Amino acid sequence: MTEQSEQLQLAEQVLDLVRAEAGGPIEAAVSVDHQALALTRFANSYIHQNVADATTKVRLLIHADGRTAAGSTTRTSSDGLQGLVSRTVAASRVAPRDPGWPGLAPAEPLAGSGNLDDTTMGATPADRAGRIRSFVDAAGGLEVAGYCRTLHWMGAFANTAGQAVTGATTDAAMDGIARLRSADGVFDGVARLAAVSLSDVDGAVLGARAAAKARAGNDPVELPPGRYEVVLEPAAVADVLQNFAIFGFNGKAYAERRSFAVLGEDQLDPLITLIDDPLNPGDLGLPFDGEGTPTGRHILVDAGRTNSVTFDRRTAAQAGEGAQSTGHYGAAEARFGPCATSMRIETEATGPVSEVDGPVLDSAAAELVANVMRGVLVSDFWYTRVLDPKSLVITGLTRNGVWLIEHGEVTRPLTNFRFTQAYPAALAPGRVLGVGARPTPQPNGWGAARWTAPALHLASWNFTGGASG
Amino acid sequence: MTHFDAATAAVEAALAAGARYADARVMHRRYESMSARNGEVEALDQDEDAGIGVRALVGSGWGFYAVPDLSDAAARGAGTAAATIAAASAQVPGPGIDLVPAAARTGSWASRCEIDPLSVSLSDKGDLLVSATAAMRDHGADHAEGLYQIWDTRKWFVSSEGHRIDQHIRESGGGISATAIGDGETQRRSYPSYRGDYGTRGWELVAGLDLVAHAPRIADEARALLTAPRCPTGTTTVIIGGEQLALQIHESVGHAIELDRILGWEAAFAGTSWLDIAKLGSLRYGSELMNITIDPTIPGALGSFGYDDEGTPAAPRDAVRDGIWVGVLAGRDSAAGAGLDYGGSVRADGWARIPMVRMTNVGLRPGPHSLDEMIAATDDGIYMDLNRSWSIDDKRLNFQFGCEIGWEVKGGKLGRMLRNPTYTGIGPQFWQSMDMLSAEIRPWGTPNCGKGQPGQVGHTGHPAAPARFTNVRVGVRG
Incomplete structure (x- = not known):
């Protein structure tokens, strides 16, 4: 063939x-x-x-x-x-x-x-x-x-x-x-x-x-649990996007009132614009879904305002009110509903981004770190699972590097945290303090999807335990 | 040309292309699933796949290639490709790979099946799911879901060491869930567990669940949970039901004793393990009540087989004995790398994926107590059951589980229903706090164990029963 x-x-x-x-x-x-x-x-x-x-x-x-x-x-x-x-x-x-x-x-x-x-x-x-x-x-x-x-x-x-x-x-x-x-x-x-x-x-x-x-991870200290200001690097932000795709902007979850999404409401910070666009030149490139519906560019969140969700033909019919398939049918995931596969956070280009010394991903993430008086730099999340799909409360762990930020500088490595955090609440209006200049395409660990994420500076993240429990 | 012929041709081609060891699996699988929602069938799928996967060892590197074509030419091409891929691994070489010795086996095995699940009419199956979901809807569920799944798999395995084995494994299972939607949150109740219970059995497993009879109860409980008090926050005694304990075993014991993780082969994705192979035989994992076996011979359990995907015959083995860690899940290469003399726990999720270390049936031996005795012996605690969420770190130490439902235990009696029960802890501390274990063991089936890159979905079994743990942190919330 x-x-x-x-x-x-x-x-x-x-x-x-x-x-x-x-x-x-x-x-x-x-x-x-x-x-x-x-x-x-x-x-x-x-x-x-x-x-x-x-x-x-x-x-x-x-x-x-x-x-x-x-x-x-x-x-x-x-x-x-x-x-x-x-x-x-x-x-x-x-x-x-x-x-x-x-x-x-x-x-x-x-x-x-x-x-x-x-x-x-x-x-x-x-x-x-x-x-x-x-x-x-x-x-x-x-x-x-x-x-x-x-x-x-x-x-x-x-x-x-x-x-x-x-x-x-x-x-x-x-x-x-x-x-x-x-x-x-x-x-x-x-x-x-x-x-x-x-x-x-x-x-x-x-x-x-x-x-x-x-x-830069050697000799870490353990911080007490609590709410900390954070800079999430793209690998961690990708997890936020993935959970938004599955539980938030999934048309089936939306139609069944299991999603936090409410069309027309200012649910996220104005700095956040979420777009699903498989045909974007750097993206997955799937031109049609499993029902033959063309894929295209869909603005899910426009400057913080929830604008649309993803549908296949069946869930669009369930949703009523003229909803149409957005080209998100996936046979393997039919029971779970139609999910975005090429979601990205829109950013404004602000000039060249370069590699930097130390643990911070790049100069774009470093610019966010520079604005943190005291907070936590997170490289990656691991094993995130939903405690409640409607509020999208997630528990998971940090992985692959986490550091303390003081006065705009990374000062020392930390041991991993467990967190329990409602993702929409973390990106709610007023909670996003900065968006990195360089979105980085992140592969999906499971299935055909890609998350293009910049680093994010958030006002608060709820760390509920340290490495020792 | 038989399927054995195709597998033999593939192995011959791999050897001719430079492999020092090769094996091939031809697989033919039929899969059927049906789901219903709120009294209507939602989806019916009947899938079939067939192909050959060839594994070749060249120098210190494995290569694997798979095609959905069982002709002689395709099989030989796959064997050659597997050896070519393996040879490319020499650009980043590692230590030499050995395989623990295995006698050449010729054999045939089939799982037990009383009612061929694919012979049951679709209308009967559909009626079951429609009736159960309609009953949940009628009892107040906002969303009532039902699901069954069936796998009928035939395998033909040949190795360059003389193995020639065929197996026929039939797996069935199903379940129902009711979701009630409240103001800002949802509550779910499932039976017998979310997405169901599964085994290497026929339709008799699903029929025996009596889904319709349990539908009203779980719908009522889902609705009641919306107004139940929240699980308190603190440290207390926890009684964990058998279904939840099965997943606790899966996550905090089963994955931790996978030898490929212990050796670092999964470090970048699934993770490693807190276990150090040097402490095998001496490390205290849990209390003396903790006896965990690796047993792929349990009739009807989901992780059962006659031979693993390296041709090693199924055999039981202790993993934890009287609380001491004594065994691992291993394959022939990982065992050799760790200086052990047994494999037996290597499987692939299909012909297109390389076999890797997987759980079989990993579970508890029965304890001396009963659930009633545990409740009666508990002055102040929480009983929780049925998994709702699961999360554990990459060393399989720090876990947090959420359950669908909990109850207060006061003065030796069950009290109020509790919503959003969660508990968290560190694996060995948690298992060492187990002070009561029920004799009511049941092999729960988990059909969705993800591991590997490319991802593979494993089917595992976990004999488990209710057990009591002390000083457990509960009620973590966001």
């Missing part, structure tokens, strides 16, 4: 099989996704896992006589496709009725075809290993761990309502830590970057950044 045109032919072929099998009126949609994923993983400063796969999956959705069924297969032989069609048509005949069926996506042109890069598409195991070699060398003898990943996706979609589209995109990412071992323990620093092109991923820059953080 090498060409998008072949994929579209395959999708049309499956629709023909459906029509023949059904023998009557039927609505059907077919998506064909081909993914070539390669990931080279390192730990203890050497490559210990090195994997790749190339997989095509055909997914079929059928609605007939008020009943709906879906199925998928990786078997693209004639037998495999006929089997998919036969069992899905059969399932649609005996499935319980589906009164919430929203209908198929109409024929509609795409806003783009994807973000495709030849370097990423043609990346070899040696290309990935080379970046890891650079990361290891730049860490200057510190133990390192992480991965370098490349992904090439091609997809086609066709349905019986006349929508027929194709697209392709690439994704590259590197995520690594450096580890300083001392008599006081092990101290980790992190560097993380996602890009369309592997050529934009510099292992040496990332390795040096992670090592600088690790070296």
Whole structure:
């Protein structure tokens, strides 16, 4: 499966099989996704896992006589496709009725075809290993761990309502830590970057950044729990965006009143504008969703005011009041609802951003640190989980480096905190004291998503415990 | 061409391309799930995937390649690709990899299944979920959800050391949840747990749950929780129900004893472990009531199998005995790296992913008490159950869990219902405070254990029963 045109032919072929099998009126949609994923993983400063796969999956959705069924297969032989069609048509005949069926996506042109890069598409195991070699060398003898990943996706979609589209995109990412071992323990620093092109991923820059953080982590002290002013670096802000996407701006959660989002209300600070835009040149590049709806630019929060949420066709129908799909259907996440996959915090460019000495990510984050009288610099969050989805109270931990800021300077490393914090409250009007000048694309640890986040200076973060409990 | 032939061809190709060891797994899996919401079916999915994954060891580096094509040419191509990828790892080489010795095995295994879950009619399954969710809705749930999932997996495994094993594993499970929405917060109650309970069993597992009978109760409780008093803040005695304790075991014991984490192989993502392999056999993990086994032979438990994905036969092993840490979850390479002589806990979540150290069934042996005895023996404490949130640090030490529901325990009796119960602690301190453990053990199934890069979803089992812990910090809130 090498060409998008072949994929579209395959999708049309499956629709023909459906029509023949059904023998009557039927609505059907077919998506064909081909993914070539390669990931080279390192730990203890050497490559210990090195994997790749190339997989095509055909997914079929059928609605007939008020009943709906879906199925998928990786078997693209004639037998495999006929089997998919036969069992899905059969399932649609005996499935319980589906009164919430929203209908198929109409024929509609795409806003783009994807973000495709030849370097990423043609990346070899040696290309990935080379970046890891650079990361290891730049860490200057510190133990390192992480991965370098490349992904090439091609997809086609066709349905019986006349929508027929194709697209392709690439994704590259590197995520690594450096580890300083001392008599006081092990101290980790992190560097993380996602890009369309592997050529934009510099292992040496990332390795040096992670090592600088690790070296600045030695001999930490434990601060008492409490509310502290914070500077969150992009890796930590990415977690905020991810939880906003899943629990806040998810159209299903919104329609069911499980979300904090209230359209038209000033819920976040005026400094915060949130945009989901997969076709932005540096972003994920998925041009249509699993229902064939074109993706595009959606302003979720405009200068603090909640402006929109993300819908697929079913949740848009549930929401009523003229809501339309925003192109956020994800088959795997259908039960959880449609989520943004390419969210970013809009920033105003203020000039060049450079690397800096010490544990702070870059000069953009350092500008925020300079405005803190006493607070905490947080590199990364870990294992964040929702205590209440509506207020979006989250518990989690800091990871990969946390420092005390005094009088605008990083003064000493801290041990990790546990926190329990309502995320919308942390970004509420008046609580955002600064937005960093450089948003950094962060890879998602789980699934196809990207969070482009600047550092944030927040008035308060509720740390509920230290490393000792 | 049989699936064994394809796997053999892949292994031969990997060896021809320079591998000193290779194995291949052909897998064919069917998956079915249905979800219902508020008395209507929400989604029905029937998925199928098939392919071959080849693992090759060249020098000190593993390579893995997978394709959804079981032809001879594709299998050989995958074997060659796996060896080529492994060879590229030499650009950043590490210490030599050994594998603990394993006798070549030829075998076949199938999980127990009384009712083939894929043979039960979709309309019957749908009626069950529709009835249960309608009952919850009628009893005041703002959102009533029901779900079942079924996996039917066949595997054919071949190694360059002579393994030739096939397995047929069927897994089923399901559950229901009721959510009540209040002013500024939500409350949820689930049965038997959120997203359900699962096992290597057939539809008899789901049928035996009697979801419809429990639907009114959990809907009523979700509504009642909205006005229940909040869990107090402080330090107290806590009785933890079996479902929540299963996840406590999963997070604070199961992951901590994974040898790949202990060796640092997962340092950048899943994390490491607070355990030091040098202290295996001497470190006190918990009280003397704490006896944890690694046992993939438990009939019907979700983490059961005949052989792991390296061909090691399933066998029980102690992980914690009388409170002392004595065993790990290991694979052949990690065990060799740590100087141990056993693997047996390596699995992949499909043909497209490399096998890695995973939990099987990791759980408690029965204790001498009962839940009623624990409540009767507690003057002042909190009983909480059913997980709502879970978070633990990357060394598997500092945890915080939220439960769906709690009750005061006063003077040896259950008192008022409490909302938003949470507890937090440090693993070994917590386990050493366990002073009562019930004999009412049940193997809870967890079908959503995430680990690895690319991510893999593992299916694990956790025998657990209610237990009592002292001096636990509760009621942490934002």
